[in-house]
Amino acid sequence: MRVIIDGRECLARRGEYLLDVAKRNGIFIPTLCHSDALPGQSSCRMCIVEVVEGGRSKTVASCVYPVLGDIEVKTNSDKIRRIRRTLVKLIHASSPAGKHMEDLLERYGPLPENRFEVAEGEKCMLCGLCVSACEALGTGAISTINRGTAKEVAPPFKEPPEACIGCGACAHVCPGDAIEMKEQGGIRTIWDRNFEMLECTGCGEYIMTRQQQEYIKAKDPEGTVELLCEKCKRKKTVDGFRDAFKNTGF
Amino acid sequence: MLVCCGTGCLANGSHGVYREFEKMLKYADHSVKVKAVTKATGCNGLCEMGPIVKILPDDIFYCRVKASDVEDIVRETLAGGRPVERLLYTDPATGKRVKSHRETDFYKNQQKIALRNIGEIDPANIDDYIQRGGYRALAKALDKMSAGEVIDEIEKSGIRGRGGAGFPTGRKWRHCAGANGATKYIVCNGDEGDPGAFMDRSIMEGDPHSIIEGMAIGAYAVGARKGYIYIRDEYSLALKSMSRAIEQAKERGYLGDSIMGSSHSFDMDIVRGGGAFVCGESSALIASIEGRIGEPRAKYIHATQRGLWDKPTVLNNVETWANVPVIIDRGSGWFNSIGTGKSKGTKVFSLVGKVQNTGLIEVPMGISLGKIIFDIGGGIPGGKAFKAVQTGGPSGGCIPGSMMDLEVDFESLGSAGSMMGSGGMIVMDEDTCMVEVARYYTKFLAEESCGKCLPCREGLRRMLDILNDICEGRGHKEDMDTLLEICEALREASLCALGKTAPNPVETTLRYFREEYLEHIQDKRCRAGVCPDLTEYYIDESLCRGCGLCAKNCPAGAITGQPGSAYIINHDLCTKCGRCRRVCKFGAVGIGGGAVV
Ligand SMILES: Cc1cc2nc3c(=O)[nH]c(=O)nc-3n(C[C@H](O)[C@H](O)[C@H](O)COP(=O)(O)O)c2cc1C
Ligand code: SF4
Ligand code: SF4
Numbered sequence: 001m002r003v004i005i006d007g008r009e010c011l012a013r014r015g016e017y018l019l020d021v022a023k024r025n026g027i028f029i030p031t032l033c034h035s036d037a038l039p040g041q042s043s044c045r046m047c048i049v050e051v052v053e054g055g056r057s058k059t060v061a062s063c064v065y066p067v068l069g070d071i072e073v074k075t076n077s078d079k080i081r082r083i084r085r086t087l088v089k090l091i092h093a094s095s096p097a098g099k100h101m102e103d104l105l106e107r108y109g110p111l112p113e114n115r116f117e118v119a120e121g122e123k124c125m126l127c128g129l130c131v132s133a134c135e136a137l138g139t140g141a142i143s144t145i146n147r148g149t150a151k152e153v154a155p156p157f158k159e160p161p162e163a164c165i166g167c168g169a170c171a172h173v174c175p176g177d178a179i180e181m182k183e184q185g186g187i188r189t190i191w192d193r194n195f196e197m198l199e200c201t202g203c204g205e206y207i208m209t210r211q212q213q214e215y216i217k218a219k220d221p222e223g224t225v226e227l228l229c230e231k232c233k234r235k236k237t238v239d240g241f242r243d244a245f246k247n248t249g250f
Numbered sequence: 251m252l253v254c255c256g257t258g259c260l261a262n263g264s265h266g267v268y269r270e271f272e273k274m275l276k277y278a279d280h281s282v283k284v285k286a287v288t289k290a291t292g293c294n295g296l297c298e299m300g301p302i303v304k305i306l307p308d309d310i311f312y313c314r315v316k317a318s319d320v321e322d323i324v325r326e327t328l329a330g331g332r333p334v335e336r337l338l339y340t341d342p343a344t345g346k347r348v349k350s351h352r353e354t355d356f357y358k359n360q361q362k363i364a365l366r367n368i369g370e371i372d373p374a375n376i377d378d379y380i381q382r383g384g385y386r387a388l389a390k391a392l393d394k395m396s397a398g399e400v401i402d403e404i405e406k407s408g409i410r411g412r413g414g415a416g417f418p419t420g421r422k423w424r425h426c427a428g429a430n431g432a433t434k435y436i437v438c439n440g441d442e443g444d445p446g447a448f449m450d451r452s453i454m455e456g457d458p459h460s461i462i463e464g465m466a467i468g469a470y471a472v473g474a475r476k477g478y479i480y481i482r483d484e485y486s487l488a489l490k491s492m493s494r495a496i497e498q499a500k501e502r503g504y505l506g507d508s509i510m511g512s513s514h515s516f517d518m519d520i521v522r523g524g525g526a527f528v529c530g531e532s533s534a535l536i537a538s539i540e541g542r543i544g545e546p547r548a549k550y551i552h553a554t555q556r557g558l559w560d561k562p563t564v565l566n567n568v569e570t571w572a573n574v575p576v577i578i579d580r581g582s583g584w585f586n587s588i589g590t591g592k593s594k595g596t597k598v599f600s601l602v603g604k605v606q607n608t609g610l611i612e613v614p615m616g617i618s619l620g621k622i623i624f625d626i627g628g629g630i631p632g633g634k635a636f637k638a639v640q641t642g643g644p645s646g647g648c649i650p651g652s653m654m655d656l657e658v659d660f661e662s663l664g665s666a667g668s669m670m671g672s673g674g675m676i677v678m679d680e681d682t683c684m685v686e687v688a689r690y691y692t693k694f695l696a697e698e699s700c701g702k703c704l705p706c707r708e709g710l711r712r713m714l715d716i717l718n719d720i721c722e723g724r725g726h727k728e729d730m731d732t733l734l735e736i737c738e739a740l741r742e743a744s745l746c747a748l749g750k751t752a753p754n755p756v757e758t759t760l761r762y763f764r765e766e767y768l769e770h771i772q773d774k775r776c777r778a779g780v781c782p783d784l785t786e787y788y789i790d791e792s793l794c795r796g797c798g799l800c801a802k803n804c805p806a807g808a809i810t811g812q813p814g815s816a817y818i819i820n821h822d823l824c825t826k827c828g829r830c831r832r833v834c835k836f837g838a839v840g841i842g843g844g845a846v847v
Contacts, residue, residue: 042548043704115728149699149714151702
């Protein structure tokens, strides 16, 4: 497929998402809720672009728009820029304290004084990545509750979630740094629950919670959970190679 | 004898009337020469006048019948052959009583296709449906037509979806028929989430077999063997009526294996829905049937390719399905001759609000708005001035009184900034504040949006903030531009049609009633007296006759004065309920407020 993005001709596989095509060709499209590991949120709508097909122009979200024919794409037209700016103002009013704002302000700032009552201190912009991460793990400890303007991310009954294994995936994917996760004296606290941390048998660094280890074990009763941090794991592999080489006499 | 047992009439006690007839006729048989048959039917449309009783073959039409009237009807009409004058319908235009409903403006200007059987048959009786030509179209399709020919017919008829977007039904079916895969599904959207709408409910309650037959024909056309009808949980009567009809259709072999001896098999089930407004959106509805949370998904790939359980799926609205058998039976040419250039056939509307005849109507596409509101609807009650009509459900737009010549079809409603939607039509008079109308719908949408995508959730939240400010006297002049700026983001960047259409109420009121926004913002005044913070009632000395009626009626005791001389409103006590204005016989209570008084 031939796709012309901002005047540049790019090649795309049939069905490939526009955002991926643009990325591969070094064309920048802003995103907030996109994660290569958890694609398809399509909730922040920052990745909108104009697609011209058969003479007609439409606005689409590039992260979920599949290329199915020869199209022309404008990622940065006046209209797109105007709408993105409106979105940034809306995001600023609802989650001004989120980490995502740093980048947005750099790119789109300075913003005019906000017309609305700003939700001071709020970090979450309700992109839904944390929920998707938790769902993808199969734990499903948190979800979005309510609809419309009452929507929020929360564990069931807003109580410390029983299903949570304290893996921290939600906190890691969060673009706003909105999920509080603290570690102190071998105890990790997240979603108002405390988890005992297990140490790396190599270097002694805390690497996972006990519940996490149990969860992995329960999923694969045959396998063994190696208590090694990434660094020590790599070291072990390298050492293994070295030993193997040593034995062959090199 | 047909007793309307639609939801509106049932609420007014029509079942009691029905039972009374049955009881009376059991004992009164000696004086009634003909054998009387009483039937409980679906909604007649003129709910305002319910309970409604029709007597065939003379076509006598009685309104607001009570159980106590039954004796008179049996004695006078059934035994004596005379109408009971006091129960006949009074034409609001002429003030005369008319015998048959067909003589009334309300019915005369209508044309019934989707509602063809409603009020004429007992929905619990499949033979009633068959007697009026039911299942003939299915037989014709299976016997004499190939699947491709059925699709051709539907395409040539020009029918477009009645559930909202108006997508050509034939094209949808063709896409699905051409999609790869052996398993395909047919879905009927009976969610009907628009508050106050009852078009689809009436069809499900009053003529369930028309939907089943339509779906069976659609299934044959696209090659589906399984269908689902999604009905909201609150619609208990519709649920009952549909499930009974499905059972009957199965017993008679209109559903199931080898339908009517053909090689086509099709079965259907009911899915009960939680009933959130957004669940009516096609991808949310499909998610909901699959047992997942009812939120819209990005659908750059159509359901006809990948729909229910990722299989090719045709999803149509209740009214769309109910049209299908008639098109096959009478031919696409006949259907195509009704309506306008790109909008064919008829449309059902629920006509409500400040209009004499509220109820369910079906009119040919292209009829003018004025004809609907004034001829069928009988105009505005209480001698008030007509201001606007809101069409298309909560995310429709408001069309001003100056555009009453507008032909009602998909294109012209769209170009007026509104939409056909599923057929809501709310009439507004001079006592309506258009800013408040925009605020009301924006609030509804802000609460009913699924809240997943940012422009819709945050855009509606902030639009509502602004509209609240304007209605409460805190509006700025720049607010109108800010509203339009957010509207653009919603329309262009939202994920589903809820967000994309949500700007309509605000955009149309800004377009047609800008001066009311300005009054609210600059003069701090609400001309309709609806926004309490911007309303001040005053008594015009030159008009007040000093009767004191207002003072007597004021619940806050805010009106003082001496009989014979002009009364005065104490603004510190006034709660702005507006009762004084409503009771004054001399029009002496005016609405001021803000900078004007
Ligand atoms: C927020 C929202 C609510 C909707 N609600 C309904 C509904 O209650 N009933 C319906 O038939 N269509 C509804 N629709 C339209 C459906 O998405 C879909 O277009 C329609 O059911 C397709 O059938 P049709 O082509 O026969 O109209 C809704 C759309 C949106 C965006
Ligand atoms: S907590 Fe973070 S990841 Fe979760 S919805 Fe909010 S911003 Fe997105
Ligand atoms: S437009 Fe509104 S209703 Fe539709 S997906 Fe987005 S948030 Fe949900």
